[in-house]
Amino acid sequence: MGLAIEGALFTEAAVAPLIVTMAWIAAGALMFAALFRRLARDN
Amino acid sequence: MNATIRKVRALAGKDFADLIKNPTMFVVCLMPIGFMVLYRFVIGDAATSAGVTMGELAAASEEIATFMLGSSLCMTIGMVATMIVLYGIAEEKEKHTLRTLMLANVRASEVVISKSSVALLAVTVVNAACFFVAEGQLSWLAPYLALGIVGALPVVFVSLVLGLACRDQMTAGFYSVPVLLVALVPIFGMLGEGAARIASISPLGGASTSSWDSRSRARSSPKPPWLPSS
Numbered sequence: 001m002g003l004a005i006e007g008a009l010f011t012e013a014a015v016a017p018l019i020v021t022m023a024w025i026a027a028g029a030l031m032f033a034a035l036f037r038r039l040a041r042d043n
Numbered sequence: 044m045n046a047t048i049r050k051v052r053a054l055a056g057k058d059f060a061d062l063i064k065n066p067t068m069f070v071v072c073l074m075p076i077g078f079m080v081l082y083r084f085v086i087g088d089a090a091t092s093a094g095v096t097m098g099e100l101a102a103a104s105e106e107i108a109t110f111m112l113g114s115s116l117c118m119t120i121g122m123v124a125t126m127i128v129l130y131g132i133a134e135e136k137e138k139h140t141l142r143t144l145m146l147a148n149v150r151a152s153e154v155v156i157s158k159s160s161v162a163l164l165a166v167t168v169v170n171a172a173c174f175f176v177a178e179g180q181l182s183w184l185a186p187y188l189a190l191g192i193v194g195a196l197p198v199v200f201v202s203l204v205l206g207l208a209c210r211d212q213m214t215a216g217f218y219s220v221p222v223l224l225v226a227l228v229p230i231f232g233m234l235g236e237g238a239a240r241i242a243s244i245s246p247l248g249g250a251s252t253s254s255w256d257s258r259s260r261a262r263s264s265p266k267p268p269w270l271p272s273s
Contacts, residue, residue: 001112001113001187001251002113004190017248019249020243020244021193021194021197021246021249024197024246025193025197025200028196028197028246029196029200031200032201032204035208036151036203
C-alpha cells in the first residue's frame with residue numbers, strides 16, 4: 001500500500017511484495033483444490 | 044455454460060440477501076469502517092495532546108494515510124472476506140439449505156463461485172468506504188481496491204476450505220479467529236524490525252505493508268510521535 005501511495009507500484013521495489021502475495025494465493029488455491037472434493041459434502 | 048452463469052447469478056443474489064439478513068455478517072462489514080472512524084479521532088486527539096502543530100501534522104499526512112489505509116486493508120480482508128465466506132457456508136450447512144441446493148442440481152463449484160464473488164464484492168465496497176473515511180487521495184483509490192481484491196484471494200481460499208469443514212455457525216466463529224489474526228499481522232509490523240520482517244511475509248504483508256518497513260527507514264522519514272517507537 002505504501003508503494004501505491006508513493007506511485008511506485010510498478011517499480012522494482014514492488015517485486016518482493018508481489019511474489020509474497022502470489023505465493024500465498026498459489027498456496028491457498030492449492031490447499032483449496034486439494035481439499036475441495038473431500039469437504040464439499042453436506043452434513 | 045449459460046445455465047451455470049444463471050445459477051451463479053441467482054445464488055449471488057441469495058448470498059447478498061443473506062449477507063444483509065445475517066446480523067453477524069452485516070455487522071462485520073461495518074466494523075472496519077467503524078475502526079477507521081475511531082482511528083481518525085484517536086490520531087487527531089493524540090496529535091493534539093502531543094503538541095503536534097498543524098504543519099507537522101500535514102507533513103506526516105502521507106505516513107498517516109499509509110498507516111490507516113494499510114490497517115483498513117487488513118481489517119477489511121480479515122473480517123469481511125473471512126466472515127462472509129465462513130458464516131455463509133456454515134449457515135447453509137446448519138440450516139440444511141446446502142442440501143436443498145444440491146438436490147436442485149446446483150453444483151458445489153457454483154456455490155463456491157457465488158460465495159467468493161459476494162465476499163470479494165463486499166470487500167471492495169467496505170474498502171471503498173474505509174478509503175473515504177481515511178481521506179485517501181482519489182488517485183490512490185484504484186490501486187487500493189485492486190490490492191484489496193488481490194490480498195483477499197488467499198484469505199477467501201482458506202476461508203472456503205474452513206467453511207466447508209464447518210458444521211455450524213458456532214464452529215465457523217471458532218475457525219475464523221486464526222484467519223483473522225493472521226490477516227491482522229501486518230498492522231503490528233510497525234512495532235519493530237522483527238515484527239516488520241514477519242509481517243512482510245504474512246498473507247497480507249505484500250498487499251498492505253505499511254510505511255514502517257525498510258523503505259521508510261531508508262527514507263529516514265520521522266515517525267509521528269503518537270506511534271510506538273521501534
